[in-house]
Amino acid sequence: MPTRTARTAWNGSLETGEGQVEMTSSKIGTYDVSFPKRAAEEANGFTSPEELLAAAHSACYAMQFSAVLGAAGGTVEALDVKADVSLGADPAGGFRLTGIHLTVRGEVTGIDSATFLAAAADAKTGCPVSKALTGVEITLDAQLEE
Numbered sequence: 001m002p003t004r005t006a007r008t009a010w011n012g013s014l015e016t017g018e019g020q021v022e023m024t025s026s027k028i029g030t031y032d033v034s035f036p037k038r039a040a041e042e043a044n045g046f047t048s049p050e051e052l053l054a055a056a057h058s059a060c061y062a063m064q065f066s067a068v069l070g071a072a073g074g075t076v077e078a079l080d081v082k083a084d085v086s087l088g089a090d091p092a093g094g095f096r097l098t099g100i101h102l103t104v105r106g107e108v109t110g111i112d113s114a115t116f117l118a119a120a121a122d123a124k125t126g127c128p129v130s131k132a133l134t135g136v137e138i139t140l141d142a143q144l145e146e
Contacts, residue, residue: 006052008033021047038087050085050097057129058083061102065123069108072119077107097136104142116144 004026010019018034037046062081069076081104088098104120111119120142124130130138 021052048087050087053097053129053133054083054085054100057085057100057102057127057133060129061104061123061127064127065104065106065120068119068123068126069106069111069116072111072115074108074111074115074119077109079107080105097133100133100136100138102138102140102142104140105145106142107145111144113144113146117142 002025005024006021007024008019008021011017014035018032020030021033022030031047032045033048034046037043038048038050043051058081061083062079065079065081066076081102084101084103086098086100087095090096102124106116108116120140124138124140
């Protein structure tokens with residue numbers, strides 16, 4: 001399996017500095033980052049490690065869930081997966097990820113709601129990004145659209 005690469009160029013202090021995150025492997029773009037924007041409610045054109053992690057987690061989970069559903073006899077018509085990654089104070093000092101909430105709605109034929117929910121839970125623990133983030137509480141809201 002391949003290794004994927006991103007890099008960040010940073011200038012200045014944490015409080016006043018800014019950087020650019022480059023998606024090196026895919027060459028799809030370079031995105032601005034700054035700590036003040038990371039900690040603010042509105043991103044205003046800047047991304048953050050949490051948003052990038054949310055993108056990675058939602059994509060990984062969708063792929064894993066699709067595989068689990070197929071193995072359970074389902075045919076995936078559509079999955080809509082959202083990942084909310086929260087940053088907060090760490091009691092030990094600094095900051096930490098305080099939680100990840102996955103929301104998935106699916107249009108899947110060939111299975112019932114109970115099978116869908118079981119597959120959703122299996123995908124949550126089987127997703128490689130979920131495995132990498134075992135130190136963060138990951139919650140799940142899954143619903144089969146009928």
